[in-house]
Amino acid sequence: MSLTRINLIFLHFLLFTSLNSWGESWNHQHIDEKIHVTNNHETMPVYLHGDLASDYLILVVHGGPGSDVKEYREYYNGKSGLQLLEGKYIVAYWQQRGAGESKGIDDTKYYSINQYVSDLDHVIDTMKSIYPHKKIVLFGHSWGGTLTSSYLLSEEHRKKIDAWIDAAGVSDGTHLFEYAYNDLTSAAKRYIDANQNAEYWNHLLKMVNVQNALILSYSAMANIQDAANYVDIQKLKMTKRGIKTNQSLFPEIVQTNNNPSLKNFTKPVLLIWGKYDYCVSKKIKSDLKNYLSATKVTDVECSHSGHFMMLNEPSFFASEVDKFIKTL
Template identity: 55%
Template sequence: MKLCPHQLVFVIIFLFSGVLFGQDYRPIDEVIHVSNNHETMPVKVHGNMNAKTLLLVVHGGPGSSVDDYRTFNGKTGLQLVEKSTLVAYWQQRGAGDSKGVDDKKYYTIDQYVSDLDHVVDEMHEVFPHKKIVLFGHSWGGMLSSSYLSLPEHRAKISAWIDAAGVTDGTKLLEYAFDDVDAVVKEHLTQEENLDFWKDVAKQKTPQNSSLLAYYILDKMPDAHRYVNIEKMQWSERAIASNNSLIPEVLLTNNNQNMEALDFPILLIWGKYDYCVSKKLRDELIEHLDAEKITSVELPHSGHYMMMNEPELFSKKVGEFLDKI
């Protein structure tokens, strides 16, 4: 049988794509809208449809745009993970291009847990044969751990990745202050960039320690790929949601509820994670089944390790997902 010219072109493209991406690669680029309690939230799905897992991104903030988690400063570690798995970027209530009512009565942890449950159910319906892995970063750690506190929610999830995520907000500012204070004292002793470190020493308080934890990275020798958070996307609704949720976060400790988790867990922090201190990670580990945990510390990155060290970040996440 002879093939006509356009059929030959198709065959060549098909075979060439198989060489480039492997025969098991089937790309998807789709937006699924999930509605719940006066909010419509886009879930942007990218990656490999032939993968066995779906990584559901629970972004930070509260109020950060999930779009930054994929494309900030080029390809992030999460976008690199798309080569081997399916990644669903959920835009939370009040963030980015989500649409809804700007009312603080909807900006509560319980409401966001309800939103997440609707998203999880939708992902199971649209991708019924995928294992859902929650990926929580920063505030996303508080939200995902709050979600996993309930047994009916845990039954829908196959694994959890906590990337410098908050599970105990009651110690968040205290530990961030301790970390910043220790770094400031160390550099004052070394007598390098004295004007900068003296200025930080005058400014530091428990209330602003999380913000200072970002800015001191600019003077850390190994953190030269520092992420300027001022360039991230924040809408007026995002700021309103942040102002409403943070006081609740500071009163919430989910660690005791994490003792019931019976699936694989990846904890991934960076050397310079002062904003969400490694002390929080260490206390979380005390409440987890040691046999279920993979704990990784990246050698250079600060809080936004998926942007600072994309290749190494994607490698560690990919190795974890391969075992699920």
């Protein structure tokens, strides 16, 4: 065999192995699209970003109520943990009824948990019709934890998703204020005893009560050395309708406890909270874990962040979600 012939065979081998090694990435296609889902007099955008070749679609159910889901992707022009996950998965950012660019009838009769559950079901059915072979990972943050846990109370709904990520979600609103107050006052006493910024924490103890503990828990982040990265909730955008949905839904949220009923949810669950999440207490998470009968429950704590861990610790957050999905 001539040297030229050998070289051609070797070159063919290199080309074949290179294509074989990178063949998967050649099939990848990044998607950046906006679609609209309409349900009961409301048209809601869903922003789709990520890797079209992925087997998984992460559906983001934002907090608030009334927050702008776009801020879950970019906050102050920095990449969030969810945006980082777009490198491996499709991430669908659903703008809920009354929030952001959603359009519809501004009537409080449409601002109920049951209505939002119906909206979520329409969004999931739409995702399944567009991507029939994708597995859906339901992601709920804060109020999104109330909404996703309410959705999962139905066996019909549970069949439509493959996993649930509860990121500091309010699956139990009946203890929301009480637990926030207990967490914040306990933290204040610890810092006072350790003589760390004692003047601030003594002042907080004089101010705090069950009703204002949620708001004060955000400002407390700026006074914890270990939690230097925090989200200023005053800079988060909310439309007039968003504020109205918030005011309408909150009385229902604080009367809702889905934890006992979630014993029927058996699919994999990732619980991810911030170390300093005094707003949605880790006690809500521990209560939920006592009821869950899921085959796989992963419990992760971000080390330096408060309530918005996907913005405060994007790399760590994305890594933990990625590890969880890889086990599905």
